[in-house]
Amino acid sequence: MTTDTAPTTTAKPVLQASGVVMRFGGLTAVNNVDLTVGEGEIVGLIGPNGAGKTTFFNCLTGLYVPTEGTVTYKGTVLPPKPHLVTQAGIARTFQNIRLFANMTVLENVLVGRHTRTNEGLFSAILRGPGYKRAEAESREKAMELLEFCGLANKAQHLARNLPYGEQRKLEIARALASEPGVLLLDEPTAGMNPQETRAAEELVFAIRDKGIAILVIEHDMKFIFNLCDRTAVLVQGQKIVEGDKETVQNDERVITAYLGAPLEGAAEGTSTTAGTEDDQ
Numbered sequence: 195m196t197t198d199t200a201p202t203t204t205a206k207p208v209l210q211a212s213g214v215v216m217r218f219g220g221l222t223a224v225n226n227v228d229l230t231v232g233e234g235e236i237v238g239l240i241g242p243n244g245a246g247k248t249t250f251f252n253c254l255t256g257l258y259v260p261t262e263g264t265v266t267y268k269g270t271v272l273p274p275k276p277h278l279v280t281q282a283g284i285a286r287t288f289q290n291i292r293l294f295a296n297m298t299v300l301e302n303v304l305v306g307r308h309t310r311t312n313e314g315l316f317s318a319i320l321r322g323p324g325y326k327r328a329e330a331e332s333r334e335k336a337m338e339l340l341e342f343c344g345l346a347n348k349a350q351h352l353a354r355n356l357p358y359g360e361q362r363k364l365e366i367a368r369a370l371a372s373e374p375g376v377l378l379l380d381e382p383t384a385g386m387n388p389q390e391t392r393a394a395e396e397l398v399f400a401i402r403d404k405g406i407a408i409l410v411i412e413h414d415m416k417f418i419f420n421l422c423d424r425t426a427v428l429v430q431g432q433k434i435v436e437g438d439k440e441t442v443q444n445d446e447r448v449i450t451a452y453l454g455a456p457l458e459g460a461a462e463g464t465s466t467t468a469g470t471e472d473d474q
């Protein structure tokens with residue numbers, strides 16, 4: 195007999211981690227973590243410093259080969275090679291910004307497009323019509339992305355001369371240049387002032403509205419709970435809870451291990467950053 199009850203998960207999985215374990219010698223940094231990011235979703239990943247959040251991202255993006263477990267993108271197991279992972283459709287930003295400091299803003303985004311251009315080395319050396327056409331198209335797309343991220347007026351500036359908040363935005367623009375289906379953001383608002391943080395929130399919503407699913411690590415709880423459809427909490431490598439804002443905020447284990455104090459601020463507008471120091 196058929197029923198009309200809603201399925202437990204509605205979003206089609208884009209990125210799916212199953213039983214991911216990452217050990218460094220005797221240390222288990224990520225311990226049997228399952229996590230799914232569905233189409234159209236913004237999923238949060240929170241937890242104290244050293245909980246394994248960045249290591250988990252590294253496992254998702256091929257930087258580390260997980261000791262155990264699998265990662266699939268749209269149903270296909272990912273090869274553990276960063277460039278192949280990017281090519282498949284996963285893009286990321288780094289907790290410690292990794293830009294080409296002496297390249298312009300535009301050039302940084304063009305580098306990010308590399309995996310989506312078909313022009314080979316010979317074509318580039320000969321600079322024939324195919325190369326010129328591809329280059330013009332790349333520049334146009336890169337400029338569109340800079341416009342989208344609010345950096346178009348800085349296109350010709352050197353990346354190293356951008357204020358910190360704009361460097362973080364540039365990392366996002368560069369990640370988007372690979373035309374991902376899912377974007378992983380590792381502490382995108384670290385070092386931003388409250389205005390920049392609110393602008394980053396709008397940017398993340400706009401990226402989601404383009405059809406790109408998002409997984410985001412942050413310590414700013416207001417940012418996380420404003421944005422995320424679901425949030426998972428990692429403590430000592432293990433996912434201790436996953437759910438909506440209320441579920442996470444009210445979970446005793448999360449309060450004890452991470453949030454510490456009640457979160458009125460997160461609900462009402464005071465910026466609430468869970469108590470950890472900046473680490474990297």
Ligand SMILES: Nc1ncnc2c1ncn2[C@@H]1O[C@H](COP(=O)(O)OP(=O)(O)O)[C@@H](O)[C@H]1O
Pocket residue numbers: 218221223241242243244245246247248249250473
């Ligand atoms: N390449 C590595 N080699 C050894 N230990 C590592 C490595 N990367 C991370 N770790 C350790 O794994 C744990 C989790 O770190 P990390 O993923 O950076 O945590 P988080 O991002 O949640 O702050 C820490 O104890 C850290 O020292």
Ligand SMILES: [Mg+2]
Pocket residue numbers: 247248249289
């Ligand atoms: Mg980290």
